[in-house]
Amino acid sequence: MATANPTTRASAAAAPAVVPAAAVRRTPARGRVLAWGGFAVALLIAPLLFHSSLEISMLSQIGIAIVACLSYNMLLGQGGMLSFGHAVYTGLATFVSIHALLGIASGAFPIPVSLIPLVGGLAGAFFAVLLGYVTTKKAGTPFAMITLGIGELVAAMVLMVPEFFGGEGGVSANRTVGKPFMGITFGPPIQVYYLIAIYTFLSTAAMYAFTRTPLGRMLNAVRDNPERVEFVGYDTHWVRFMAFTISGFFAGIAGGLGAINTEIVNGEVLHATRSGAYLLFTFLGGATVFFGPIIGAVLMVICGVLLSELTKAWLLYLGLIFLFMVMYAPGGFASLILMNLRVAAFGKLGRIWTSYLALAGTALAALTGAAAMIEMVYHRQLNEALGPELRFMGATLNSAGVDAWFGASWLLVVGVVLFEVARRHYLHQWGEIQEEIEKEIKRREAL
Amino acid sequence: MEFFTISMLNGLSYVLLLFMLSSGLTLIFSMMGVLNFAHASFYMVGAYIAYTISRYTGFWPGLVIAPIAVGVLGALFERYCLRRVHKFGHVAELLITFGLSFVIVELVMLIWGRTAVEFPPPESLRGPAFTLVNSSVEGLRLVWGAAPAPMCQAADATVRVVCSPFPATRGFMMLVALCMLVALWLLLTRTRIGLVIQSALTHPDMVEALGHNVPRVFMLVFGAGCALAGLAGVIGGSTFVTEPAMAATVGSVIFVVVVVGGMGSLAGAFVASLLIGVIQTFAVALDYSMLNVVKALHIDLSPAAADFSLFKLSISQVAPILPYLFLVLILIFRPKGLLGTREG
């Protein structure tokens, strides 16, 4: 990776007063080692902490989702390209990987199962090259529309080519094929998890490395000012196209891992709802920071598996949170975390945590009121046969009586009003703190 | 012959419905640069509100109240939500309307349930507007309303009589759409606010520089666009089916119409509606496939190749993806759209 030539280094050593730019630019290595080490350790020991079969399955899904969301953010957060059709690349790669698994079983394609995700990656890159040149001609709304169109096109073709897509039932394969390597057959889910964990770590590292390369930086420049990029010598279209292909590669890896994990694939993996999920959760996690999509991926699996069990209205809650984030926190949870870390670094978090408490408390009250009413409505709709009573957060509510409705709506109204009060106070405090931080930064600069 | 006429008229009514929907979307898209992802959801809300109203007061009050209600909802959304994200750029605007479409579908399912609801057209619109009676003896005749039963039955085995009714609901759809078209045209060309809107369609910055309260105009246009969608919803919901999936079925098609027709161009939206509506209506009825083409060209295919599913696909099976194929082709070859005046 290093392109420094020996003579420069030697002359730098001979004249220590002239510090080469390269040395100055390197950010503190210790923090980075800690972060990556922590990530690797977390991946390693997670199954020891969460060892039920449901939890292992969720961990596997989280690993896959991390790769998928990070690949999506290469387009959205790093390139400013809003895609409504990312599932096309993960989905098609899953189909290709399933067929590759069948190929291993039949002996036509003798590669180890552990390399299937790479097959998926190549498939993803292939389709990205095929469709990407025209997709990336424009950015912004035309790009979004063309990804939508291609997504609908490919999803609609599922029933038209049953040889490849397997029609309504999809295609299934067996992952315990080929020769076992050191006793690893990928039969037990824990073995699959560790395979996924390895690929997740390597893919994350690779995608992070990409952000520190010339192409990665020019991709950011294209996001910020596509016109100016052309005037400094770069072909904007080509930058987008290459990034699109690389994103497709990693999306394909996620697809391949998915094929191994579920051993079956059908048209649903190409559906617009899945593309929407990538968009929603990557944005929620935070598109402006590298690790934001990791948070989004974890949320995606948790919401999909656990939250959907808890309440029928989970999609509604999700949608409302999404709307709220777009309006008030477009950098997602990651940016919220970073902003507060910054405040903490300047020692001012102590002042504002009471505001956070007030915000959380009033929001909770409002949400409880709203949720109670929503749950009662759903109960009446779907569980009428069970009678009008339902359990909500430990209490019994009678959806037929007026009390529960009155109480819930009162809670909602009061919660909203108090939230607004708390929000204004918080904004005022936040503004003060930001000003103080700015002054402090200027003071330090002058030193 | 009568099949062609009735199909053509059915197709035309679908075209006009598409245009009702896409004209609102084009107005919003052209003026504000926002592609309102939730437009089809407002269509759905219009249908459901009219359904609820019709359960108490019958169909006709709903026809007036529902669009107004939807328009107000749209204006409120613009004022309190959309306006807030203008400063974050087009991506954020797309995201918020995308989120809204999501939330609206969930709210509709919450309030009205997940299955289709019975939203029938009013008494006066049930049955055919007119019937084409084609008799092998007496030729083609037009009968207003439903043709009486004896007319449709052959007198004896040698006479062939075919009765093709044209539903009154479809006719009403065309009528409302045409009235709306005319009203819109009059508004845009004859009133002052219409002039402002027209200029803002192609030069929004200039209009603001001239001192017009562009944010208020935006709110009005967004509300009006949503009201149009709501009106289309009342008609569409009563003619077709009112269910939570109705937003999705029509949603992607109108995006295609707007993008294919071109930004800043209502005429483009009309031409694109025509193109896509007619193609969809007729494609569903045609059974030709690639195999037919290949046979016509006298090319011999091996049995295995002839069995390949792609070749066996008839046009009717491919019909659903034709609009998207169009979209992709237009974005490749003519990103401005057919009659667009500016790009995204």
Next chain:
Amino acid sequence: MSSTGYALELRDVRKSFGKSEIIRGANLAVQAGERVAIIGPNGAGKSTLFNLISGRFAPTSGEIHLHGRRIDGRKPYEINRQGLSRSFQVSNLFTRLSVFENVRCAVLWSLGHRYAFWKFLADLDDANDRTEQILEMIKLDKRRDVLAMNLTYAEARALEIGITIAGGASCILLDEPTAGMSKSETQRFIQLIRDVTVGKTLLTVEHDMGVVFGLADKIAVLVYGEVIAFDTPEAVRANARVQEAYLGSVLAEQQAAAA
């Protein structure tokens, strides 16, 4: 195509937008190393001319030659790679990147790094050193980590020029570089421009006559899309056509203000 020896040559360049012809046969021949100021009344087409030369639009007809090679109708990045770079009247920066990153993006292509995704930016000593150099030249080395969108107006204009010259282009076009600046800032900027464009061919669009007469070897006067004069400042001052078309109105305004 014979080499004419001019760095930049415009031959009968015309540009119409719809029915209006903005540039009506502009002719210009700039020697290498010359500093040319382009002046003219508002609406004369100065920015359009820059847009045509730098490739933002293609001319309707006519030829533009850079170091003897035709560049009219080519894409902006192709022209930039041939050695021409331009700045914008409204600062056109990479808003969410730092000052350092902004300049580094502008040097990457000229150093041959192209679309590389297999090397780390931190290891590109040539790019990083050159970026440091540029930052020192434009006096923004203390603000290297500030995001471009958080700069003051003058800093943004300085960065704008920095991005323009970073790639080492031999022909620099500056579109109203001192627009909106105070007198003292303008003076500093003139010195900056002189320093960073040593040995290069420079074309600036300017309205401030003090800047023009101080900075330029030659002045080109653009009126209604035509170059009506191209000569040394003294000769242009004395040119009757120019006085009538442009300076005359300025003099008349000054007289009216004094009265």
